[in-house]
Amino acid sequence: MYEDWKENILPLVYSAPESLDPSSFSVEEYFAARSLISSRSFMIDEHHGSGMVPLADLFNHKTGAEDVHFTSVSPNQEYEDDVDSENSDKSELSKFSDHDERASSSENSYIHSDSDHSSMSGEDTMILQMIMVREVKSGDEVFNTYGSLGNAALLHRYGFTEPNNPFDIVNVDLELVLKWGCSLFSSRYCRSRLSLWRKLDLSGCASEDSEYFEISSDGEPEMELLTLLYIMLLPDDTCHKLDMTICTSDKISRNIGMILSEKHDITWDTSSEISKELLLTEKVCGALLTLADIRESCYGLKSMDEDMEVLKGCCMKERKLYHSLVLRTSERRILEKLRTYATEGATRSQTLQNANQTSTRRKRLKKH
Template identity: 60%
Template sequence: MVPLADLFNHKTGAEDVHFTSTSSHSESDDDSDNSDTVDLDADSIGNKEPSSELDCSSVTGDDPSVLEMIMVKDVKAGVEVFNTYGLLGNAALLHRYGFTEPDNSFGIVNIDLELVQEWSSSLFSSRFSRARLSLWRRLEYRGCDSQSAEYFEISSNGEPQMELLILLYIILLPEDTYRKLDLAVSAKNSHKGSIDTILSEKWNITWDKISEMRADLLLTESVCNALLWLADKRESLYGSSSIKDDIEALEKCCTKERKLYHSLILRASERRILEKLRTYAAVGARSHSSLKSIQREPKRKRSKRS
């Protein structure tokens, strides 16, 4: 069945077939309570480790596990049928399978923690930066891990990972607020909610509303400027050429030049995400200014009815 699955090309989020693993624990195929059904992508099928139960079935003739191929949509005759390797961005597709998709909407851009530390060191002392990072970790926040590197993800719509926003916010806290938060963390056994308490006091809102508004509250002008710095620094890794240059080169590139073609696809898609990150930061700064203006406005007194 695995060679059959490999016959189909991949299309992200638009597959025509699903491969389903069905394990039956009874003699009756109609007993739905005793069967487990799991949808598999092509990557799962190819990497599935053989089990002792499966090895035994080849000897005894029993078939406790069945792999089914199911059409999930109508496909016209003569049209290519696609499978999926999962909802993967171009970086993952290129790394694992050696190709990219021009219109992939699941792309992400990674911002390394080292890059954040470089930004912090450009403004503050190393001791200051280490203390703020330590507080962030004591609040039980972490980035994503890949081997020995820690990083943050920027989604395809340009929205940064919440943990990154919180780290930037903590680094930029005024000293007295930082001391207060540091003391609160040291005094509590549970660190969860400490940053929410700081935000709720600053904005005079109840804690239960924080979860919905937290991203907006974190997007101070300084945090947004930090995001812009990170976007520019991350894009500098692509060299002196602009995204316009990359798009023009992609249009002229032949698909037979596989390495260059897929490299340009990845560069262009990631740089578009960085553009969206800049837009996110600019809009966030304006929204934060509006929140501050609303906060400063005096409450209107209702006129009493005579």
């Protein structure tokens, strides 16, 4: 953004220093103007990109409970369609920030033009319908929804958070996972395990300058993270075997599934995907617990209780403090759930291992 300002705004100010007050065109002013626009812009379509839509940006956001809904329709459809049967061939309009790659590729970030009347075809006559989809009492606020967004995304794009947001997540950077790995193994070891993981066609979520994994609001980590931890902790011989299998076959998921099931003495259904249960070994669960601690340390020295205390005493006038505390405390609650998830996973893994050992012993006894 700074580069944008330097390239586009600064030359403008230099070109007309008498008529343009430089203080109105400072980098801070530019950032403020950009946030105002991006928090109110919509993705129109592939052809037009993002833009302002007068009136559609009137409404504040409520998660999963919109009162008003936007759809774009062709003029012919407008009078034919029944307002209640809105879903079939109309398209959705949603808010999005033009900085975010995920948002720009997510389903509800576009007005999906129906093919016959695409604005790309030159017919720029799509009509925007603003439809009330709920009863709203007179005097009550009418809400739209900007999508299924966690608090970090809401704060980053729109400058606010929602308490008890069911779409909240915690991001764990790949860098942080590697930091954990390098505390146990050499960096060469970690790099080779990471490259094996990549050979399985896996990756984290990508943002501008980092790769990360999501922990959902109920504390469940992404499959990709579990697989990476699992591979980091595999014994060398199993790892080598996996590497060889990957190099000689294209049925990657099936192969890793077979190797894992072999190791755990579990019957593997070749048509099924690798399950989280299979990956949740005691060691992987231990790694999750350490990762939760490392991630929590990013919040500094204040404890969760201290944060909650400050939040309780914080009024809405202190907007920045309030929203940063809602974000912090909700993320820390998710990390707590991740710990519970890992602890329960470790117990299940232990039980499964004990059961397997008992059954192996019985089989051996029968043979004798």
